Amino acid sequence: MSAGDRPSVAWLGLGRMGVVMAGRLLDAGFTVGVWNRTPGRDAELVERGAVRLESLAAARDFDVAYSMVLDDPALDRLHDPDDGLVAADGGRLATWVDGSTVSTAAAGRAAAAARAVGVGYVSAPVSGNPAVVAAGRAIFAASGAEEDLDRAAPVLETLGRAVHRVGDAAQANVVKLATNGLLAIVMQSLAELVVLGEKAGVPRADLLAFINDSAVGSPFSAYKTPALVDLDLTPTFTVEGQRKDVRLALDLAAALEAPMPVLSTTEVAFSRTIASGIGAGQDLAAVLLTAARDAGLELRPRA
Numbered sequence: 232m233s234a235g236d237r238p239s240v241a242w243l244g245l246g247r248m249g250v251v252m253a254g255r256l257l258d259a260g261f262t263v264g265v266w267n268r269t270p271g272r273d274a275e276l277v278e279r280g281a282v283r284l285e286s287l288a289a290a291r292d293f294d295v296a297y298s299m300v301l302d303d304p305a306l307d308r309l310h311d312p313d314d315g316l317v318a319a320d321g322g323r324l325a326t327w328v329d330g331s332t333v334s335t336a337a338a339g340r341a342a343a344a345a346r347a348v349g350v351g352y353v354s355a356p357v358s359g360n361p362a363v364v365a366a367g368r369a370i371f372a373a374s375g376a377e378e379d380l381d382r383a384a385p386v387l388e389t390l391g392r393a394v395h396r397v398g399d400a401a402q403a404n405v406v407k408l409a410t411n412g413l414l415a416i417v418m419q420s421l422a423e424l425v426v427l428g429e430k431a432g433v434p435r436a437d438l439l440a441f442i443n444d445s446a447v448g449s450p451f452s453a454y455k456t457p458a459l460v461d462l463d464l465t466p467t468f469t470v471e472g473q474r475k476d477v478r479l480a481l482d483l484a485a486a487l488e489a490p491m492p493v494l495s496t497t498e499v500a501f502s503r504t505i506a507s508g509i510g511a512g513q514d515l516a517a518v519l520l521t522a523a524r525d526a527g528l529e530l531r532p533r534a
């Protein structure tokens with residue numbers, strides 16, 4: 232264990248979320264190792280005291296490994312049988328926590344690979360963008376064996392404000408996919424309805440101010456308001472990343488014979504924004520651009 236009975240943590244994946252999350256652990260005094268597929272993303276964290284890991288296998292020398300990578304192939308890569316995190320027995324690693332938004336199938340593969348070498352596995356996807364994480368407001372859905380959830384608890388409780396234990400397998404992944412499905416639907420709905428408002432003569436800022444003050448306003452509609460009004464589409468989460476989550480939810484729904492008419496239409500709206508190039512690489516609020524174009528509405532940032 233590292234200082235103050237806090238487990239030492241090997242952080243795997245230094246994207247937009249990973250850098251901020253690993254930084255929170257450093258700030259709280261955890262011993263943190265850092266690894267990223269593409270080198271060079273760890274400089275700031277190493278300067279702040281993180282230990283650079285030269286390989287995934289080096290993570291076996293920590294109490295907890297915590298992965299925050301993009302998608303199913305990325306998570307699969309972490310347990311590559313030749314040079315992955317759990318390629319061989321040995322080391323002190325007790326628990327692998329994954330915070331990525333991935334399918335239940337990918338979580339199951341990672342959990343099986345971990346258990347094969349005596350390492351426990353926790354699915355702990357996160358709700359909250361990098362700014363929300365930095366403010367300590369992120370929440371986690373967590374599933375896994377009780378003892379592994381207990382081992383992960385000091386880390387998760389440092390990273391965010393609440394941990395919802397939801398089962399002993401991949402239930403946390405289901406919770407996350409359902410939540411992100413709702414988020415995509417709300418994003419698309421806001422985009423369509425501000426276009427309607429503006430075509431009818433109500434500026435986006437005025438309509439959103441009212442929505443945010445009403446019962447259907449939400450923290451999400453409030454923090455997407457500047458993007459929708461000022462057209463600053465610098466990504467907190469990209470439109471491609473959000474579509475990835477929608478597709479994972481739809482895959483799960485198809486496997487379970489659960490029709491999703493609204494979520495299916497939302498997937499098409501996101502795909503139109505990506506395929507046309509109009510919002511590629513931008514924040515998920517870029518679905519506004521497609522809604523406006525379809526309606527023949529020229530958008531201007533708030534003056």
Ligand SMILES: NC(=O)c1ccc[n+]([C@@H]2O[C@H](COP(=O)([O-])OP(=O)(O)OC[C@H]3O[C@@H](n4cnc5c(N)ncnc54)[C@H](OP(=O)(O)O)[C@@H]3O)[C@@H](O)[C@H]2O)c1
Binds near residue numbers: 246300333358472
């Ligand atoms: N951003 C958000 O607001 C948000 C909120 C909640 C949850 N999430 C979820 O959190 C996860 C990370 O999101 P992010 O925004 O941090 O994404 P990101 O900025 O795109 O970073 C993705 C990370 O995954 C790594 N990666 C991608 N493919 C890989 C592979 N094949 N093998 C190994 N590593 C690979 C990347 O490494 P390289 O540097 O080598 O490309 C990078 O470290 C995603 O599952 C996302 O859905 C994001």
